[in-house]
Amino acid sequence: MFPLRINNVSKIFKNSKGQEFKAVDGISLNIEPGKIYGLLGPNGAGKSTLINMISGLLLPNQGGIELFGLDVVKDSNKTKQLIGVVPQEIVVEMAFTVEEVLYYFSGMYGVPRHERKARIKAVLEDLDLADKMHERARNLSGGMKRRLMVAKAILHRPKLLILDEPTAGVDVSLRQRIWALIRRLNAEGTTILFTTHYLEEAEQLCEYIALVDHGHLIKSGKLKDIQQEFSKNSIHFELFDRTAAPLTGVSEVGVEYEYPITSDLATDMAKLTSHYNHNLKSIRSEAASLEHIFLKLTNSGLSS
Ligand SMILES: Nc1ncnc2c1ncn2[C@@H]1O[C@H](COP(=O)(O)OP(=O)(O)O)[C@@H](O)[C@H]1O
Ligand SMILES: [Mg+2]
DSSP states (O other): OOSEEEEEEEEEEEOTTSOEEEEEEEEEEEEOTTOEEEEEOOTTSSHHHHHHHHTTSSOOSEEEEEETTEETTTTHHHHHHHEEEEOSSOOOOTTSBHHHHHHHHHHHTTOOHHHHHHHHHHHHHHTTOGGGTTSBGGGSOHHHHHHHHHHHHHTTOOSEEEEESTTTTOOHHHHHHHHHHHHHHHHTTOEEEEEESOHHHHHHHOSEEEEEETTEEEEEEEHHHHHHHTOOOEEEEEESOTTSOOOTTOEEETTEEEEEOSSOHHHHHHHHHHHHGGGEEEEEOOOOOHHHHHHHHHSSOSOO
């Protein structure tokens, strides 16, 4: 059973002039159990809108969403307990202590009463917040508030954890901690879906990606397969002796040379090595970066 099935979902908003526009436009996507998925796209692409429909905060105008076979609108009480969601905006119950907040949420998500204290302690230790247990949420730093939100989302050990821009605006050490937590929860069997507009981050974390732009799903699948499909199709190399007779097809790119792959990587590598032999100083062939793939698909960059 798929942890998540998104079937032709659209969401229409009105803009400031009162005109309707589709923030999410006919997106379909299935998420397989036990994987890490990155939902990627520039700011405004529709990622949070989609996440908010999955978590039941927004109703789709069209299409349906199932979590573990249950409809998020019709069975919202049940589906909410099956997932953990860390929203993009920081929302914490400022007047309560960390422990009170977590006790309340563990009750709401059906953690048995006798397990709650131990579970809270374990999660707080995990997130390095144990010494803040009796601190009021309002007195936490931004990074600690974000960790508290993560704690709220994982207390009930959801089988699917959704994180919306978990690393936007966080410092390097917190980002590393969040990555490590994502990897560990995934290794323990939790399916992960997270959004980010940092493509390099996705390259390091995800096995599967879904690229969205202007409300459309423009590409989805295994990261490795997509990288292969868009591979740069050339070999880069350096020479010791730059006066050597060039192989046909080779062009100079700065200090490097570039050789387009015409048949396949192994054959063309062999051609190069037999032509240049010991004159080869270095040789490399790179997988296409997600930035490059996104550019090809949309004719626009992400980090601009
Ligand atoms: N409640 C809302 N009302 C009107 N427009 C909205 C609302 N929420 C989001 N939008 C618009 O929908 C588009 C997608 O936003 P969002 O899903 O937040 O994008 P992302 O998370 O990918 O950055 C944006 O143009 C945004 O301004
Ligand atoms: Mg967003």
